[in-house]
Amino acid sequence: MKIRIKFAKQGSMKFVGHLDIMRYFQKVMRRADVDIAYSEGFSPHQKMSFAAPLGVGLISRGEYFDIEVNSTESSGRMVDRLNAVMVEGMKVISYRLLPETSKNAMSIVAAADYLVRFRGEAKPCSGMEEHFREFMSQDKIEVVKTTKKGESLADIRPMILAYDVTDGFFLKLATGSESNLKPELVMQAFCEYLGVEQKPFSILSERLEIYGKGEDGELIALEDFGENIWES
């Protein structure tokens, strides 16, 4: 059975990196006695894969990973069992059964929502909301992207799928293997547009949700690919 788990990562847990979060959940599976499936071979490992790594320093209300299990209790019971062995700052939000044919989370990730705020005194200027709308009305937003091959100029405007500035900066950004944009890069481009220098560590970003593409190309929250398991 394929299961998709949604979790939140808050507070000081933002300093724990992606690889360590993977190790953390491997141990969670054992502490909560989840009947997870193992690979064959001399040193078997748990069948577990994460949707999209979250950078150190970011918090999240919508992280995902998939597991395979041999047996399971209801979604409600499993969420409780997992949360009984969590540390402060980590919380399991949903536990859903995926159709047998579904692809793993990582391969279908297409977009993610972020909420970005400037920390207290780090605001680059006043009236930022209006400036941001102007910034977004440009045809092109070119930034220097550093890759393994060197630096290149990229237009990030098409990768910003939606935005809202009524309460902080809400950004819906292309995410995944095909096209990937981080909120820090948007804010950096915005500061450059304003002509102000962005102080290091001046923003705090929270990932709110991760989406995959449905059959008609529509964005669907990853948890909605699965269904709750009810008590029998």
Next chain:
Amino acid sequence: MSNLALSDDILLSIDKPARYIGNEVNMVKKDPKAVEVRFAMCFPDVYEIGMSHLGIQILYDMFNRREDIYCERVYSPWLDLDKIMRERDIPLFALESQQPIKEFDFLGITIQYEMCYTNILQILDLSKIPLLSKDREEDSPIVVGGGPCAYNPEPLAPFFDLFYIGEGETVYFELIDVYKENKKRGGTRRDFLAQAAKIEGIYVPSFYDVSYHEDGTISAFVPNHPNAKQKIIKQLVMDISDTYYPDKPLVPFIKATQDRVVLEIQRGCIRGCRFCQAGSVYKPVRERRLDFLKEKAYKMLKNTGHEEISLSSLSSSDYSELEGLIRFLIEEFKGKGVNISLPSLRIDAFSLDVMSKVQDVRKSSLTFAPEAGSQRLRNVINKGLTEEVILKGAKLAFEGGWNRVKLYFMLGLPTETVSDMEGIAELSEKIAELYYQIPKDQRAGKVQVVASTSFFVPKPFTPFQWASMNTKEEFLNKARIVNAKMKEMLNRKSLKYNWHEADVSVLEGLLARGDRKVADTILYAYQSGCIYDAWGESFDNEKWERAIQATNIDMDFYITRERSVDEILPWDFIDTGVTKQFLIREWERAKEELVTPNCRMKCAGCGVARFGGGVCFEDKN
């Protein structure tokens, strides 16, 4: 969520910020205001090393079982954070409450190796606790030292208020109760130390005066306080199946050196290797019962979620129920995705059988620790392992599919000659030849024999505590002799030889057998910038050499000089149970190349039988 001691911008600009945030699985949470005694438990090295230490896990669990005590942890900030904390004047804090160490009642530091001594001063300094005990204020934490290096506490004497000699499970609660009573009475810091000095195993260095002969040796070591005991007797747990051991060890977020459940199967060692301090000071051997270990294995795996369990002891092959334990672990956990990591077992049919079950033969290597290259020198050091046994084990293993062998040796052992050194290459060669005697179609490619040598450092409370230690030049010259001989061997392409840097070993020798005068050198070295001396990237030998010179330390006196057995040694006031007469006898027997049988074969009368338990009383019930 509690606030962190470090701001986001600091945590995001340093390596591995998860070292400093606490909040790990099984961390104990208490309200610091609701307890009477706050204890900061410190391992003075980086988090990943400190978190791997079993002793702290045991004591953390033990202290926190008491409602009136909150035990928290602190490790050395890594070099990047160390710099920031000094620049921005941020006090060192405990991981649990994230509050300054200076506010605690106790700072307990485990002293596991000599090369962490400057890190102890780093901890005190960053905590804003005066480095010298005599300069501390009434509200400074009481600084306690423990662990193996506390068996010669003298080079650290001025930095500690008291030392705890022996196993932590025994008199800590007594010490804390004395502290509480003293606090209630409104007693001073000195009043507390005076009461503490009465407790068995507690050594208060400021209550003793040392005087020296003109040649630098000690003329007298005398108490200057009525409560100070003449002898400090090592404290130990006699029934180790009925004592503190955690059910819920802490699980770090970042990968620690020991990222697994550790099952301590026994304490002490029956073998009397004459170079080994642990084997001497942890006597007598005390085994844990199988049912105790089974129960702990279940609970700890369940509560940590670790995917691996390993056994810990000085010589696991000597644990009398080893077969039963290993069979249990394999049957119970192997099918559940739990790896079983075996310590270096004596290579025989049984160990090869279990090793082939729990690890991939092609990827693992065999380990032997002959320690010396010739039988003569192995007799000197009382290492029971013979060439015959090594070759027999290697043959069995080669037939079982292994083709990699690791050999560990020491250079600089007492009475060592060139032929002992060359014996290292010759033994390596014999093992390689043995492999090639197997028909070609039955062996798995080439054999690889890796011999490594470390430099011998004489340690207190061993029969070699009086021995001369080699200089750096002598050490390196010996390594060159071994290396040259390796190159002459027929199968040299299958042999590999590694040796260590000698600078650190020589310094370790100074600190291991140092007296109170060496404290000035440690302080000088720290103040000129030495920390993390156990780490190649930060060890600065030149600074140490300057410190040695500036504090008038004669290295020949501490390193190369053979001590007379009549001399008062700096650690003589500690009684580990092993008598000095026994150590002298063993020192004589070493020179005569005589082997002393192990504790199970024949009691050698070392003296620890007076503790009334362990191997000394096996089969005598």
